[in-house]
Amino acid sequence: MRKKTIAIVDNSTWNIYNFRLGLIKQLKATGYDVLVIAPVDEYIHYLNESGIVRHIPLHYLAPQSNNPLRDLALVIELWDIYRREKPDLILHYTIKPNIYGNLAAWLAGVDAMSTITGLGYTFLHRSLINRMVPALYRIAFKYARRVIFYNHEDRDLFIKKEIIAPHKGHIIPGSGVNVNHFRPLPLPDDSTFVFLFIGRLLYDKGLAEFVEAARQTRQRYRHAECWVIGEINAKNPAAVSKEDMLHWMEAQDIRYWGVVADVRQYIKKAHVVVLPSYREGVPRSILEAMAMGKPIITTNVAGCRDTVKAGLNGFLVPPADAGALAQAMRKALLLSADDYASMGELSRQIALSEFDEKLITHHYINVIREILHQDPMITAELPALTETGGKNQPGER
Numbered sequence: 166m167r168k169k170t171i172a173i174v175d176n177s178t179w180n181i182y183n184f185r186l187g188l189i190k191q192l193k194a195t196g197y198d199v200l201v202i203a204p205v206d207e208y209i210h211y212l213n214e215s216g217i218v219r220h221i222p223l224h225y226l227a228p229q230s231n232n233p234l235r236d237l238a239l240v241i242e243l244w245d246i247y248r249r250e251k252p253d254l255i256l257h258y259t260i261k262p263n264i265y266g267n268l269a270a271w272l273a274g275v276d277a278m279s280t281i282t283g284l285g286y287t288f289l290h291r292s293l294i295n296r297m298v299p300a301l302y303r304i305a306f307k308y309a310r311r312v313i314f315y316n317h318e319d320r321d322l323f324i325k326k327e328i329i330a331p332h333k334g335h336i337i338p339g340s341g342v343n344v345n346h347f348r349p350l351p352l353p354d355d356s357t358f359v360f361l362f363i364g365r366l367l368y369d370k371g372l373a374e375f376v377e378a379a380r381q382t383r384q385r386y387r388h389a390e391c392w393v394i395g396e397i398n399a400k401n402p403a404a405v406s407k408e409d410m411l412h413w414m415e416a417q418d419i420r421y422w423g424v425v426a427d428v429r430q431y432i433k434k435a436h437v438v439v440l441p442s443y444r445e446g447v448p449r450s451i452l453e454a455m456a457m458g459k460p461i462i463t464t465n466v467a468g469c470r471d472t473v474k475a476g477l478n479g480f481l482v483p484p485a486d487a488g489a490l491a492q493a494m495r496k497a498l499l500l501s502a503d504d505y506a507s508m509g510e511l512s513r514q515i516a517l518s519e520f521d522e523k524l525i526t527h528h529y530i531n532v533i534r535e536i537l538h539q540d541p542m543i544t545a546e547l548p549a550l551t552e553t554g555g556k557n558q559p560g561e562r
Contacts (some may be wrong), residue, residue: 169276169537172252174243176228176259178220182208184282184340184449185258189218191526192533195542200315202243221246226261229400231294232433235388237266238461238539243269251275254536257309258282260298264305271308276356276536278512279306280313281323282340285369285470288322293536310536313529315339315446317473335532339447344517348508349458350433358498360391360462361435363428363450364442366410367403369398371441371464377487378441380418382494389498393421394431432457437497443484445469447520456516460500460508462493472520 171192175181181189192199199519205222207257210218225239241265247255255277257266257471263279270277288298306312306329313335314320320334360379364370372393379391397406415417428450432438438454445468451461455472461479463469478491500508526548531541 168196168198169253170198170200170250170532172202172247172250172255174202174255174257174262176203176226178203178206178208178211180258181540182211184368186211186214187341187343187522188526188529191523191530193218194508195530197533203247214379228259228261230379236261238270240265240269244272247273247275254278254310254533256280256362256533264298264301267308276310276315277308278311278532278536279309280315280337281446283314283321283519284319284322284444286434288444299326299328306333308334311335311532313337313532316468316471319446337525337528337532339450339520339525339551340514341522342449342452342520343522344456344548347429347432347453347456347516349513352436353401353434356388357479358386358389359395359435359437360389360497361394361438361454362392362440363431363438363454364440364448365401366393366395366397366405367401368405369403369443371484371490372405373409374412374441374485374490375439376419378491378494380416381487382498383418385495386498389494391419392431392435394423394425394428418530428453429457432459435459435491437462437479437494439490439494440469440550441482441484441490442458442466444481447471448500452520453518455512455520458509458513460497461512462497472515474515478508478515 167501173185173189175185181201184401189199199218201218201220203223204226209220212218216458220460225235225242240263247270250276253272255266255275257263257277257279258284267279312329312333315338317336320336323329324331324334336482362372362375366372382389397410406490414421422431432454438451438459440448440463442448442464444466447468451472452461454461461473463481464484464511465472465481466484470481473481475481479495482489510537534541
């Protein structure tokens with residue numbers, strides 16, 4: 166019997182390497198052929214790890230471009246690939262593949278499903294272009310067999326706005342975390358108490374609030390340090406300005422480590438991981454920290470609140486409130502050794518029971534099998550995987 170082919174379409178090879186490798190490996194282990202369709206970047210080396218996978222480059226997918234002619238060229242490019250390759254099912258990720266990929270799949274007569282990894286800038290900021298996106302989703306998702314959301318609130322919003330029919334929306338809580346790659350490691354034996362922010366350097370991630378909370382916290386607790394890891398992406402309209410970053414560095418309330426190849430060594434040294442984001446799908450950096458047994462401070466907003474049981478494995482604060490964030494950081498500083506250990510242990514248990522990458526890929530494969538009219542797989546039937554590379558970078562982009 167011919168193997169079924171699953172195509173995975175994303176806006177960068179960076180995303181493939183950091184967020185899709187686990188699914189790719191599980192699909193192949195389960196008996197599917199996998200075709201990856203994405204622009205090529207320096208992370209094309211994922212082909213060394215993913216086994217026999219074909220990668221077709223995209224030339225017209227520019228995530229930050231608003232050029233309608235380029236987007237039309239992308240639809241034609243995707244349609245031509247789908248028509249030639251005839252995959253049994255296409256998995257679309259990120260905005261442009263979700264919109265234009267579904268249209269191209271419909272034109273090519275190929276089944277497709279979409280994943281909303283988060284709503285982010287498009288739904289947080291009102292502009293003419295951003296107001297068009299829900300209407301484009303509404304058109305494109307008529308042709309999607311299923312639409313996967315990382316949290317209930319995003320799905321409910323799409324149903325309320327009549328972007329999708331209720332039966333199409335499914336919840337799968339994020340892209341998962343490799344709990345073997347990210348596992349608890351002993352803290353260094355010193356007196357410094359480290360708060361760590363991991364993420365793209367965007368105002369929407371709450372970085373300005375983190376810096377102000379760091380200033381307030383360090384005024385009272387000089388042994389506290391506040392670290393930042395992440396990429397300055399000037400192409401993102403919500404990117405932190407270089408002037409602000411320079412000012413924050415000169416004030417010495419944060420230590421910026423840039424983009425790092427392996428965040429585990431920084432999470433290991435951190436006592437608490439902080440993400441005061443305005444909205445997320447499910448934040449990967451928080452899942453990685455939880456898998457390593459860290460207490461969490463994050464915001465009481467969609468996606469973020471799904472990772473924290475308030476007061477048990479961390480603290481929830483209102484978004485855009487540096488004072489409340491500083492207060493939560495002070496609470497963390499004053500935890501007893503037993504309470505601190507209990508919070509970290511619960512974080513690890515939540516990561517294992519709810520966000521393990523193997524559980525997430527199991528959910529995805531069962532949705533795929535439903536669309537392809539195949540019997541569902543029980544967890545015990547899933548082949549064991551070796552440790553997945555990547556998985557150590559800030560959130561999806």
